[in-house]
Amino acid sequence: MSSSSSYNPPCAACKFLKRKCIQGCVFAPYFPPEDPQKFMNVHKIFGASNVTKLINDVLPHQRQDVVSSLAYEAAARVRDPVYGCVGVISSLQQQVDRLQKDLDAANAELIQHVCNGMPVLTSIQPVTPAGPYHYVNRTWNRQNGSNSHGNAGGNGSAGGSGGGWWWW
Numbered sequence: 001m002s003s004s005s006s007y008n009p010p011c012a013a014c015k016f017l018k019r020k021c022i023q024g025c026v027f028a029p030y031f032p033p034e035d036p037q038k039f040m041n042v043h044k045i046f047g048a049s050n051v052t053k054l055i056n057d058v059l060p061h062q063r064q065d066v067v068s069s070l071a072y073e074a075a076a077r078v079r080d081p082v083y084g085c086v087g088v089i090s091s092l093q094q095q096v097d098r099l100q101k102d103l104d105a106a107n108a109e110l111i112q113h114v115c116n117g118m119p120v121l122t123s124i125q126p127v128t129p130a131g132p133y134h135y136v137n138r139t140w141n142r143q144n145g146s147n148s149h150g151n152a153g154g155n156g157s158a159g160g161s162g163g164g165w166w167w168w
């Protein structure tokens with residue numbers, strides 16, 4: 001109804017193939033006129049008739065995925081005529097392998113730290129306390145709110161009960 005008055009530009013495929021873009025054109029939903037390169041790549045690599053066949057061979061809800069896949073493969077083949085998207089896959093696979101090795105090494109190191117570090121962690125004393133630590137009876141106790149000192153970082157220098165040390 002409204003199509004008779006409004007101008008619909010031909011899809012990228014019909015424009016490239018210099019034919020009339022009729023209503024129900026199989027290419028129109030997937031090759032908009034503003035992206036002519038997409039169809040040019042697909043046509044160059046697969047051929048328009050093969051693309052038509054592939055689109056018609058699948059269910060309507062699968063067509064967008066088919067065209068996306070064809071367009072990706074075609075663009076990769078245009079960019080890299082020898083390897084196409086295999087080059088991209090291979091590069092990503094190498095990246096995955098490298099990251100997997102890094103992850104394995106990090107996990108091995110972590111396990112080693114956990115296994116070897118247990119006795120060390122229980123015996124070692126903190127070198128630079130991150131907050132108020134109270135040295136009483138040769139043990140370190142992190143001060144919390146329920147301590148007899150009772151304040152949250154105010155006049156700590158007055159602490160001297162039992163001959164302990166205070167760090168702030």
Ligand SMILES: [Zn+2]
Nearest residue numbers: 011014021025
């Ligand atoms: Zn068309």
